[in-house]
Amino acid sequence: MEGVGDKLQSAVIVPRHIALVMDGNGRWAKIRGKERCEGHAAGVDALRVALRAAAGCGVEYLTAYTFSTENWNRPEEEVRALMGLFVTAIMNEMLDLMTNNIRLLAIGDFSRLPEDVRESLEKGIRETAGNTGLTLVLALSYSSRWEMTDAIRRLARKVRDGSVEPEDINVDLVSDHLSTAGIPDPDLFIRTGGEKRISNFLMWQMAYTELFFTDTLWPDFDADCLKAAIEEYSSRERRSFLVGRPSPLALSMNPEMRCNSSTSSSSRGVTLRM
Secondary structure (H helix, E strand, O other), X not given: OXXXXXXXXXEEEOOOEEEEEOOOHHHHHHHOOOOHHHHHHHHHHHHHHHHHHHHHHOOOEEEEEEEEHHHHHOOHHHHHHHHHHHHHHHHHHHHHHHHOOOEEEEEOOHHHOOHHXXXXXXXXXXXXXXXXXXXXXXXXXXXXXXXXXXXXXXXXXXXXXXXXXXXXXXXXXXXXXXXXXOOOOOOEXXXXXXXXXXXXXXXXXXXXXXXXXXXXOHHHOOHHHHHHXXXXXHHHHHHHHHOOOOOOOEEEEOOOOOOOOEOOXXXXXXXXXX
16 A cells, blocks of 8 residues: 655655644534534544554654643533543554654643543653654643743743853753753644644744645645645745755655645744643
8 A cells, every 4th residue: 555655756845844733623523413522533543544644754853732721611411521532642652653653742731630641641752762663742731922922931940050051052951941952842733624824833833844835624634645745845845945054854755646625835844841
C-alpha cells in the first residue's frame, strides 16, 4: 500500500515542524446529529491519520493544540469528557506510536490537569522516549500568554537571586525559558474549521511561520489535506528562496493529492514540563 510520500514526482520542501489547531470537532458532530464527545473522538482518529501522513512525508515535529487554558471555561461535563478521552486516547495510541517510531512530548500548565491525565502523559512520554521518528508534542492546558508569563516569572526570580543580569536577557534566553525549549520553531501552522486566527498558540515561536487556513473541519482533515498544506508551504518557500531567504530541508514527495475545501493565507519553517 502506498504512503503519502511514496510516489516521487517533484522536489517538495517539507516543513521540519508543523503546528496544528484542530478546530471543528463540535460542528462536525452537530452536522451529523451526534454528541460533541463523538466529534472529539473523531478528532483523535484524524490526528492519528495526520501523524502517519506527516511522518511519511519527513516532518520531524508536529505540535497539536489539544486543550487550551481557555478550554477550562467550557461546560464542566464537556471538560470531564475531554479529560477522559485524553487518558483513553493516550493508552489506545501507544501501540501505534511505538509501531510508527513516534516520540511523545507535552507542554502546558499540567498543575490543572487531573492526576490520571498527568500519569498517562508521563507514561506515554517515558515509554516513547527512545523513539527516533516524528515527535508529537501535545499542547495541553496551554496558552502562549500562560507560557510567556511563566517564563518572565522564572527569569525575574533569577534576576532577583543574582544568577541573571537584566542586561543578559535576550531572545535566546527567553526562548530557553519557554516550555518549547529544545524544540525548533514551527515552519508551518495549519488551522482547520474556517477561523483565521492563531488563538493564543505558540505566539513567540511563530514569528516567521507560514500560516495555512482551511474550511475543512478537523475530523475530515485527511492525508490529502495535509499534503495540500505542505505543497502550499513548499511553493511559498521556493519563492522566498529566490529572494534570498534560507529554505528548510527539501525532500521528494507526491504532489498529486489535494484537499477540496482548503484555503490559505501566508505569514513564514520535550520533556513533560510543569
